[in-house]
Amino acid sequence: MNLLIVGVGLIGGSFSLSLKGKKNLHFASFDQNRESADKAQELGIVEKTFSDITNGVEWADVVVLAIPVKAIKTMLPEVLDLLKPDQFVVDFGSTKASICKSVNEHPKRAQYIAAHPIAGTEHSGPAAAFAALYQGKNLILCDTEKSDSMKLETFESLAKEAGFYITKMDADEHDRHLAYISHLSHITSYALSNTVLKKEEDGEVILDLAGSGFESTVRLAKSSPSMWSSIFMENKEMVLKGIGAYKRELEKLEKLIEAEDERAINKYLEEGRSIRKILS
């Protein structure tokens, strides 16, 4: 089976490495970043590099789009247009509703599978890819009733070989959950970083006073701005709802501190602390 990895960075490169040497699989890349494409071949992540997407798709049985959400929305309909009946395309974008919507009316919709791997690191590019990234991680598949069931089965078995366990939900539900659990964490980190950087112009002071707590809370602010601005825009409605709910929680605590209501502050913190029962 031939797999064309479009975007051979951390996510796409790790998918290839996690399956390398298993079954009768062959990997090629198409990457508009020539440097990434060369690096991926040099590192043995792919055997072959296409500089033309049409040739790449023609060679492939499966096309995997591991590029930013905005780029997926442009490329997905183009790739679908090129597919012969036995081929299919999968995307690994971090939001799902707007991507799914963009091909809902496409005549080859059944040849598309919408996926989101819940895995990653703060690093990027082919050199950051590693074979174990997806071991025991969750791959969310969305709107699977719209995908061809045989192609879905083929892809699920590949994903399990790569280390994933699989969950399914609809695309809107996915974006709603992720707005709260993932996107909001990034927003609160960026806002905290900007607050502290503006207050403390002397980096030395931050370094001297920051325990591991500050470091952990602000870690996500180190993430890629272009990736995250794209996610915030694509999932705008849900993200704004999440910010609204978060502001109400923050203001609740603010008012309790203003009122010096120690008992109610304790209760509020105890409720927040119950996240321990979920995250070990």
Added chain:
Amino acid sequence: MNLLIVGVGLIGGSFSLSLKGKKNLHFASFDQNRESADKAQELGIVEKTFSDITNGVEWADVVVLAIPVKAIKTMLPEVLDLLKPDQFVVDFGSTKASICKSVNEHPKRAQYIAAHPIAGTEHSGPAAAFAALYQGKNLILCDTEKSDSMKLETFESLAKEAGFYITKMDADEHDRHLAYISHLSHITSYALSNTVLKKEEDGEVILDLAGSGFESTVRLAKSSPSMWSSIFMENKEMVLKGIGAYKRELEKLEKLIEAEDERAINKYLEEGRSIRKILS
């Protein structure tokens, strides 16, 4: 030299362990929690346990208060009252202004040293104490001009033996910095945890969708509610200013997302990301 550790948990216990076997030092504890006191003796953190503070202080050359801020404010004037001229007392509380203020007019003020170790873990109690906790960590000393210089010198040399490096600032400045760099991180974590827990009643969903990012951002919400409600109350004014500044930052990002101003969102995230230059 005899050191009486009042409150022999993570902080007090680790101070004792970090100095164990060095020089001619002896450690005893006074802890109102009988179980902690017994455990500390059993673990060899102290050689001796006092059940009466007066006897403990009489035995000691140095008294170390490693208890919550509120309890320090009650106990510190009582311990000062008991001190003979060659003895001194140190506190390890996480806020400094209100503690310092409470003994500013005390006739034995020079026998008190205000300290805050920038170190800790999410665990507590004597069993969480370990000898290396303070290796390479910052010990902030506040309002040192009000402490006897010979006693200060003695304590600084003990602190360095324990692994600390020392910085000095005044108590108000300390509380202002910590409000932004430490206390605010805890507030944003607790608020995020409560937001997500209210939205996602099914813990299984959170667990399936939470990448390491959410876990890191919400980690501080696992901290002790009684310790943190006490800190928020003691440093109320600065903490409220910090929340105010943070809300303004959050709302700035919220408005940019509403306006779909991708360029300005990118700029905002780039600014936040510059925390990388400070925290490696």
